[in-house]
Amino acid sequence: MNPSLPFFVLxxxxxxxxxxxxxxxxxxxSVLYLIFCFFTIxxxxxxxxxxxxxxxxxxVYAGAIMVLFLFTxxxxxxxxxxxxxxxxxxxxxxxxxxxxxxxxxxxATKGAETLPAISKTSDIGTVSNLGKxxxxxxxxxxxxxxxxxxTAMVGAxxxxxxxxx
Amino acid sequence: xxFFLIKLVLVLIVFLVSLGVAAYSTYAxxxxxxxxxxxxxxxxxxxxxxxxxxxxxxxxxMKEEIIPTHADKxxxxxxPCIMMMTASMTGVIIPWxxxxxxxxxxxxxxxxxxxxxILYVFGVVxxxxxxxxxxxxxxxxxxxxxxxxxxxxxxxxxxLAMGMAxxxxxxxxxxxxxxxxxxxxxxxxxxxxxQPLGVIIxxxxxxxxxxxxxxxxxECETELVGGYHTEYSSMKLGFYLFAxxxxxxxxxxxxxxxxxxxxxxxxxxxxxxxxxxxxxxxTLIFFGKIFFxxxxxxxxxWTIPRFRYDQLMHLGWRVMIPLAIVNILxxxxxxxxxxxxxxx
Numbered sequence: 001m002n003p004s005l006p007f008f009v010l011x012x013x014x015x016x017x018x019x020x021x022x023x024x025x026x027x028x029x030s031v032l033y034l035i036f037c038f039f040t041i042x043x044x045x046x047x048x049x050x051x052x053x054x055x056x057x058x059x060v061y062a063g064a065i066m067v068l069f070l071f072t073x074x075x076x077x078x079x080x081x082x083x084x085x086x087x088x089x090x091x092x093x094x095x096x097x098x099x100x101x102x103x104x105x106x107x108a109t110k111g112a113e114t115l116p117a118i119s120k121t122s123d124i125g126t127v128s129n130l131g132k133x134x135x136x137x138x139x140x141x142x143x144x145x146x147x148x149x150x151t152a153m154v155g156a157x158x159x160x161x162x163x164x165x
Numbered sequence: 166x167x168f169f170l171i172k173l174v175l176v177l178i179v180f181l182v183s184l185g186v187a188a189y190s191t192y193a194x195x196x197x198x199x200x201x202x203x204x205x206x207x208x209x210x211x212x213x214x215x216x217x218x219x220x221x222x223x224x225x226x227m228k229e230e231i232i233p234t235h236a237d238k239x240x241x242x243x244x245p246c247i248m249m250m251t252a253s254m255t256g257v258i259i260p261w262x263x264x265x266x267x268x269x270x271x272x273x274x275x276x277x278x279x280x281x282x283i284l285y286v287f288g289v290v291x292x293x294x295x296x297x298x299x300x301x302x303x304x305x306x307x308x309x310x311x312x313x314x315x316x317x318x319x320x321x322x323x324x325l326a327m328g329m330a331x332x333x334x335x336x337x338x339x340x341x342x343x344x345x346x347x348x349x350x351x352x353x354x355x356x357x358x359x360q361p362l363g364v365i366i367x368x369x370x371x372x373x374x375x376x377x378x379x380x381x382x383x384e385c386e387t388e389l390v391g392g393y394h395t396e397y398s399s400m401k402l403g404f405y406l407f408a409x410x411x412x413x414x415x416x417x418x419x420x421x422x423x424x425x426x427x428x429x430x431x432x433x434x435x436x437x438x439x440x441x442x443x444x445x446x447x448t449l450i451f452f453g454k455i456f457f458x459x460x461x462x463x464x465x466x467w468t469i470p471r472f473r474y475d476q477l478m479h480l481g482w483r484v485m486i487p488l489a490i491v492n493i494l495x496x497x498x499x500x501x502x503x504x505x506x507x508x509x
Contacts, residue, residue, distance in 0.1 A: 032299070062291070064291065067298070
C-alpha cells in the first residue's frame, strides 16, 4: 500500500467538498459541505500528528462558527427572485481578484519549508510542545493577537447594538 | 494484531454497555417518575415491568416510517444518524477502570488515552448540535425549526461556560488526559474539593447540553408541539430520544471521572486486596457513581419546573459565564499560592 494513500484520499475529499461549497444550489447544503471540508482539513492535521490543532479546529470552526452560519441561513429564506443580478463586468473582476489571491497563496508556499504529508514521529503538535512554543518563543505575537481579538469582540458588540447615537 | 483485537472487543463492550444503560435509563426514568409522584409506573411487561424497554424498542421499530413530502430527504435521515453517532463516540476516552494485569501484561480498561483527552469530548459534543439543527431544518416545519434553533443556541451558550469550568480544572491538574486526571484523584483527593464552584457550573451546563429539564426547551411541548423532532416517527424518533439517554450516561461518566474520583474510592490502600481485585472493585464503584448521577438527572427533572427561554439565556450568559471567569481567576490565585509563588 502506498504510504501516502490516506493523504490522497483526504486531499481528494477536501477538494471535492470545497468545490461543492461553491457549486451547491441550496445555501444550507453549501454550509454543510464547508463543515465536511473542515473535517477533512482536520484529518490532515491528524496525519501530521497535530492533535491539539485538530481538536481546536473542530471545536472552533466546525463546532462554533459554522453553527452560527447555519443558524443565520436557517432564518433567511433565500429565494431565486431575491438574489441580486450581477453584471458580467462584476463577475470578471471577481474572477481576476480571486485568481490574484490564488497566485499570492501559491507563491507564498515557494520559500516555505517542506514537511512530509504524513508524519508519525513529529510531536510538534502535542499540547505541551505547542504551549511551550506559544508562551516562550512566540509570547509577544500571542499576546498581541489576544488584544486584536478583544478589539474585534468589542467592535462586534458595538456594531450589533441597536441604538447607538 | 492482539492489541487491535483487544481494542475492538473493548469498543464493542463500551458500545453495548452504553446502549444497555441507555435502554434501562428509560425504564428507570419512568419508575423514578412514578416513585416521586406516588404512582406504580410500568409493571406489565415481566416482573416489575423489567421488560418494558424491550417492548418500547419493539414498538418504535414497528411504527410507520413517515418522511414529510417537502422535507430534504437526505438531511432528514442524516440528522438522527449524526445524533446517535456523536452520542456513542464520546465513551472512547473514559477510563472505566484502572486496568487488569493478566500474565504479566497490563491491560488498561480504556479504549484510548489520547493526548487531547477532554478536548475530544468537546469536539464531539459540538458536532452533536448538527444532529438537532439538520433534523429540525430538514423537516420543513416551523415548530421543528424553532426547536432546532432553540436547541443550538442553548447548546452553544452553555458550551462556553462548560469549557471555562474545564479550563479551571486543567489549571489545577495540569493535564488534558482524562486518565491522568483520574489517577491524580487517588483515594479521596477528588477534584470536587479543589473545584467546588467548577463542579456546580459543569453539572448545570451538562444538564443544558443534554437538553434535560429544567433546560429541555428544545422540545417544550406546550409551545412547540414536539420541538425539533416533531416530524420524526418510528426508529428515527427513537434514535433522537435514545441518543439523549446515551448522552446522559456519558455525561454522568465524565462528571464522575473529572470531579468525583472516577474509579478511585476512599481507603483504597487500606483494603489489602490484589491490584486486579481493586481494579474490578473500582470499576463497580465508578458505575455506582454513574448511576447516582443518572438518578440525579431524573430527580431534578421531577423536582424543578422548566425555565422560560429568556431566563435560560440570562442564566447562561449573565450568571454562568461570569461565575466561570471568577472561578478561573480564583483557581489561578490558588495555583500560585500552592506553588509558593504568591507572597503577601
